Amino acid sequence: MLEKTGIATREQIEKLLPSPGRRAEGPYAVMECFQKIPCNPCSTSCAFHAILPMDDINDIPSVTPDKCTGCGACAAVCPGLAIFIIDESKGGGTGTVTLPYEFRPLPGIGETVKAVNRAGEVVGDAVVTRVLPGKKTKTPLVTIEVPLSLVHEVRFIRCEAHQEEDPSVADTLREIPAPPQTADIGEQDDEVVICRCEGVTLREIRDLIREGYTTVDEIKRISRAGMGPCQARTCGPLIAAEIARMTGEPLGSVAPSAHRAPVKPLPIEFFLGGDTE
Ligand code: SF4
Ligand code: SF4
The missing domain is CATH 1.10.10.1100 (BFD-like [2Fe-2S]-binding domain)
Incomplete structure (x- = not known):
């Protein structure tokens, strides 16, 4: 299913969630990273050692929920935009989702935006409660408040009114030169x-x-x-x-260039029989 649609199933998501007790305690990271790819900034960025060390760079990341503080550092460095910080502990029937948002302009705090699920469908409204601009990592993090029933559904936002109002967005897109044909x-x-x-x-x-x-x-x-x-x-x-x-x-x-299948990177000592000098 995931391989064909790119959309994780409910069963796949549920396997990533901590126990109900941990979920009620405070924010936690959910890593929707399902395939073995050579990538590990999430693991190296976690100051709390909550992500199991990835001995092989192709390992799938795994979070230890009791060590995770929900700080979001991993979400800001994930090139796959695959990490979300969920907080179900607020009470009052709502929770928050912190998601990577690499679009301009950024929404404002207090703004009502459209909450979008993994399939790109609008599933309701959400209110923006925090915006971290991501100056260092280049990946801003936006926190939205949604009904508790949607915290495991909503994975993106649309700020349609905001973008229509701001002509600089369209101007910027016009300025990007198309690659030659x-x-x-x-x-x-x-x-x-x-x-x-x-x-x-x-x-x-x-x-x-x-x-x-x-x-x-x-x-x-x-x-x-x-x-x-x-x-x-x-x-x-x-x-x-x-x-x-x-x-x-x-x-x-004119012959095209030779293509090789992607292979995993290997350290040079592998080819030198363990000799690192
Ligand atoms: S949210 Fe913070 S503590 Fe939790 S896994 Fe990510 S970097 Fe580590
Ligand atoms: S940084 Fe993101 S894409 Fe890379 S392994 Fe971690 S969760 Fe997966």
């Missing part, structure tokens, strides 16, 4: 960055083609274009298009 690569300025992961410009690609590097793999090896986290998803077709344009070869005859 393969069809118009020839019209592009030399200084356009073709490989955003490795910061390689079109000028560098063109210089290499003039020097005689006329396959995507050759250019990748010599410039590092395509070796970053996106693994040439964006720059690969653009480099192929520029090779075709400059050499006059049909685009279909």
